[in-house]
Amino acid sequence: MNAIPAEKLNASNTLGHFIAGDDVADSNRSMPVSNPATGKVVRHVAMASKDTVLSAIAAAEAAFLPWRNTPPAKRAQVMFRYKQLLEEHADEIVALLSEEHGKVLDDAMGEFTRGVEVVEYACGIPELLKGEFSKNAGPRIDSWSELQPLGVVAGITPFNFPAMVPMWMFPMAIACGNTFILKPSEKDPSAPLMLARLLSEAGLPDGVFNVVNGDKEAVDTLLEDQRVQAVSFVGSTAIAEYIYATGTRNGKRVQALGGAKNHAIVMPDADMDNTVNALIGAAYGSCGERCMAISVAVCVGDETADTIVGRLTASLADLRVGSGDDVSNNMGPLVTREHRDKVKGYVDLGVEEGATLVVDGRNLVVEGHENGFFLGPCLFDHVNESMRIYQEEIFGPVLCIVRAESQEQAMRLIDEHEYGNGTCIFTRDGEAARYFSDNIKVGMVGINVPLPVPVAYHSFGGWKRSLFGDLYAYGPDSVRFYTRRKTITQRWPAGGVREQAQFAFPSTS
Numbered sequence: 355m356n357a358i359p360a361e362k363l364n365a366s367n368t369l370g371h372f373i374a375g376d377d378v379a380d381s382n383r384s385m386p387v388s389n390p391a392t393g394k395v396v397r398h399v400a401m402a403s404k405d406t407v408l409s410a411i412a413a414a415e416a417a418f419l420p421w422r423n424t425p426p427a428k429r430a431q432v433m434f435r436y437k438q439l440l441e442e443h444a445d446e447i448v449a450l451l452s453e454e455h456g457k458v459l460d461d462a463m464g465e466f467t468r469g470v471e472v473v474e475y476a477c478g479i480p481e482l483l484k485g486e487f488s489k490n491a492g493p494r495i496d497s498w499s500e501l502q503p504l505g506v507v508a509g510i511t512p513f514n515f516p517a518m519v520p521m522w523m524f525p526m527a528i529a530c531g532n533t534f535i536l537k538p539s540e541k542d543p544s545a546p547l548m549l550a551r552l553l554s555e556a557g558l559p560d561g562v563f564n565v566v567n568g569d570k571e572a573v574d575t576l577l578e579d580q581r582v583q584a585v586s587f588v589g590s591t592a593i594a595e596y597i598y599a600t601g602t603r604n605g606k607r608v609q610a611l612g613g614a615k616n617h618a619i620v621m622p623d624a625d626m627d628n629t630v631n632a633l634i635g636a637a638y639g640s641c642g643e644r645c646m647a648i649s650v651a652v653c654v655g656d657e658t659a660d661t662i663v664g665r666l667t668a669s670l671a672d673l674r675v676g677s678g679d680d681v682s683n684n685m686g687p688l689v690t691r692e693h694r695d696k697v698k699g700y701v702d703l704g705v706e707e708g709a710t711l712v713v714d715g716r717n718l719v720v721e722g723h724e725n726g727f728f729l730g731p732c733l734f735d736h737v738n739e740s741m742r743i744y745q746e747e748i749f750g751p752v753l754c755i756v757r758a759e760s761q762e763q764a765m766r767l768i769d770e771h772e773y774g775n776g777t778c779i780f781t782r783d784g785e786a787a788r789y790f791s792d793n794i795k796v797g798m799v800g801i802n803v804p805l806p807v808p809v810a811y812h813s814f815g816g817w818k819r820s821l822f823g824d825l826y827a828y829g830p831d832s833v834r835f836y837t838r839r840k841t842i843t844q845r846w847p848a849g850g851v852r853e854q855a856q857f858a859f860p861s862t863s
Contacts, residue, residue, distance in 0.1 A: 367398060371400065371402060371565055371566045374413035374564065380400035382403035383403075384399060388727075390689055390690065391679070391726045396453065404575050407576060408579070418532070426483050432557050433556075436556035441470065447548055448463050450544040455541075456686040457640050457643075458678045458686050461686075466518065472525050495845045499841045503838075504838060505532060507583055507836060508576045509535070509587070511537070512589045516542040522828045530832075532583075533563070534562065540568065550564075577601050577604060577606070578600075588645070589611075594611060595610070595822060609815075610823055614647075615746070615771055616650070617648070617777050618633060618777065619758075619781075620652065620662055624781050625802075630666055632804040633651055633666065634666065636805050638670075638731050641686055649752065650737070651755050654759070654764055655758075667713055670731045675720060677720070677726070687727040690727060700743055701752060704754075708736075709735070709741060711734055713733035714732060716729065732753070733753050733755070734752070744756065747773070774816050778804050779801060798814070811830075
């Protein structure tokens with residue numbers, strides 16, 4: 355397999371991989387990458403063969419020992435330079451995100467910025483890797499702990515955040531002393547490749563960070579190869595469960611973040627204007643293609659529900675839907691034609707199930723972009739827990755209104771749902787808010803905050819079938835996930851003293 359320059363890859367309009375510091379071609383297979391706003395194929399991306407993935411693993415394995423022995427302060431210096439380069443190239447990366455994913459530019463910039471925050475957190479790795487030391491833990495005995503890197507680790511990331519989610523993983527993994535292989539989504543691969551090239555420009559040694567584009571063949575190779583010590587994943591619950599089961603069966607440490615069906619409770623005392631604005635952004639931002647999107651609003655009381663539905667209906671009439679590169683638009687297209695049709699099918703299903711379709715975006719046509727993968731905002735009322743549109747993750751611009759008689763009933767709905775990723779409550783009542791945050795069975799909770807995504811120095815993760823594994827993504831949990839704790843106990847006997855054999859279990863006595 356011969357490395358070829360990036361300009362030749364671009365000239366052939368086929369993206370390859372990034373292995374050992376080089377852009378690498380692959381003649382195995384390729385898939386088209388479309389601009390969702392136009393429906394046109396803008397480039398192709400190579401699907402890695404097993405041999406290509408194995409070459410990336412070999413490159414990462416060869417780079418591990420010298421990188422492991424690089425002082426954390428020097429690793430941090432690479433991250434500082436990387437952060438600067440990311441900020442200098444922000445507009446280029448954001449344009450790639452919008453072109454291949456379809457999200458509007460300000461949303462793409464928000465994604466990018468949240469990813470860079472994790473790079474910034476990784477710059478503090480010398481502090482984060484400090485161990486613990488106890489002198490005279492026993493007679494002339496000292497004991498300390500160290501956090502040591504795992505080795506070669508991998509990340510498998512989804513289409514909806516092609517820059518941010520990879521940056522949830524590789525900056526901390528690399529800063530901890532591991533080498534990394536990223537398998538991004540084949541639907542929007544350009545931004546991850548640019549992230550890799552900039553990291554190399556920042557001074558990262560060849561082989562420490564590698565990108566292989568591909569599908570199940572690439573994923574299974576990473577899951578089965580014994581040299582890969584850990585796998586991080588974000589995607590649907592079905593695939594998360596497969597990743598977790600396969601990876602752990604092969605002796606790997608795995609964190610697999612799955613799907614969601616995030617509920618917002620709207621109490622009768624909520625600020626209705628601010629609540630409606632928050633719900634619009636949380637339900638329809640990024641066309642609903644977020645694992646933290648609010649897809650169910652549980653309104654306590656019919657009067658609350660009637661108010662919310664009426665104001666949402668009026669506000670959605672003014673929502674601007676169109677190409678992501680038009681800064682006046684609020685919402686772009688869905689990522690692929692197939693996904694658009696899948697979401698539209700859920701809307702059809704909701705009507706069949708008996709829910710009231712208050713706002714119907716199925717027939718939206720964007721002038722000048724008639725072949726784009728657009729679906730207008732959809733709003734259902736009178737949804738109940740027996741309906742599939744309530745039970746299943748739709749991952750599109752569809753908001754379901756469920757009516758409840760009390761906060762307790764609303765919380766029961768959330769607690770009994772199979773997913774437990776994110777949730778929020780809108781209220782002016784501190785007692786209600788505190789009871790909600792203390793007792794709700796969900797991993798990330800907002801109080802008048804619709805998208806409670808933790809900042810970079812906390813950690814991100816859900817409960818129930820939204821997370822497989824024990825540790826969250828980024829933040830303090832990322833240090834725990836990407837390192838092993840080793841505890842060392844040493845004793846230097848006093849000179850000239852002959853010691854007798856000790857048959858009792860050692861103690862500090």
